[in-house]
Amino acid sequence: MRRIGGRPRQIEMGDIVRVGREIGLHQLSLNAVAARLGVSSTALYRHVDGRWGLESLVGENILADLQLPDEPSQETAQHLLSLGLRLRSFILKHPGLAAYVQTLFPRGDSGRRLLAAEVEALGRRGYAADAAVVLSSAVASVAIGYAAAEDLQRQRAEGRARQEENALAAMGDDPRLGKAYWGLPDVGADEYVRLWLGAAVRAFVAAAPPGRSPEQIRAALDAAGKGL
Template identity: 45%
Template sequence: MRTGGRTATFTLDDVIAAGVRIGLVELSMQSVADALGVTTAAIYRHVRSRSALESLVGEAILAELHLVDDPAEPLVPHLVGFAGQLRRFTLERPGCARYMQRLFPRGQSGIRLLEHQITALGRRGYDPAAATVLSSAIATTAIGATVAEQDRAALLGSPAVDEALAAMAGSELLRQATAGIPQHTPEDYFVFVLTATAEGLVAKLPPGGPIPESRAAL
């Protein structure tokens, strides 16, 4: 913001705070500059690139995520609960799931979350390496499912959805298949998929067991 011929001062913290308010979907050097009432050149004096800005804002957003672990909770419910916490947090913060999907961890907030989950699995009999493999597999599945859910929600009411439904309606087999699927919510489906995923992963990588050595097993 310019007043009296002078440029208002701002800090890197102001840049990050503006970015968090804007959100990761609409984040850009220009949007932050507009929010602060300055030029993009002024933003570049604090942040070297759009990618660096995304990392700063993404880590600030992830700092708000505090995973909850009940040590008495059995392994599979714990893993599904961990996935559910990721889903709920990222659904409320558009762009966050895709941020995590592209590269994770990028900074201290991501490292803190990964360390938390490694510690939680350590209480359930996993060494750090196995805990990293297991938690990463669950997180990858959860985040991927959440990104897909957000993309589908963004298409609701669009011609693309009407075209897809019309195409399905033209298949007798698909009509029979969909008629046999019980009513369910996106969360119901998420829990179903993540429960099956967790059960399969635990069967392949049980507490105290070695990490499978073959590429096919991984």
């Protein structure tokens, strides 16, 4: 509750971070944080640079919790698949984080720490820093894309189950699609992502082996695309 009269309530960055995380990135706003802290939104501008500053403060604090350990015995493809799966899992535990990292990454120190750690991990596997940035970013983009789609589905959970049931029933009854649909294996979300992300990772590694520069990677991808 906002105070009336007397000295304005004193807030610190830690208060903003704590409340921002409680609210969550989906609902995060200057007004929401100010209301929870019992201050005016104007008071927050003494600590953060508007909406972008608030989002970065909270988002980077969340990313600081993400650890991506490197298992030296893993080959490049195994390592990158582990990276993608860990990243997806972490994002799904923090609603709104997918949009945060999709909009701009890295924004702050936590993001730079994660990227630098991955550059070092791929460096131990023979990659130059610039190629490591290209390769790890490609894998992360796919993993984040899966997480973002799942995050959006969760946001629209109300009524979704019924809509999905109706859509699947209609596809099963469709004379053009029904036979194929009923023959599909039952694959859960985790397995689906693991299988297709693994396929993408293997393709990425084939296009970007150790020793290949970003320009050479681009040329190889461009040449492969011209044959399609």
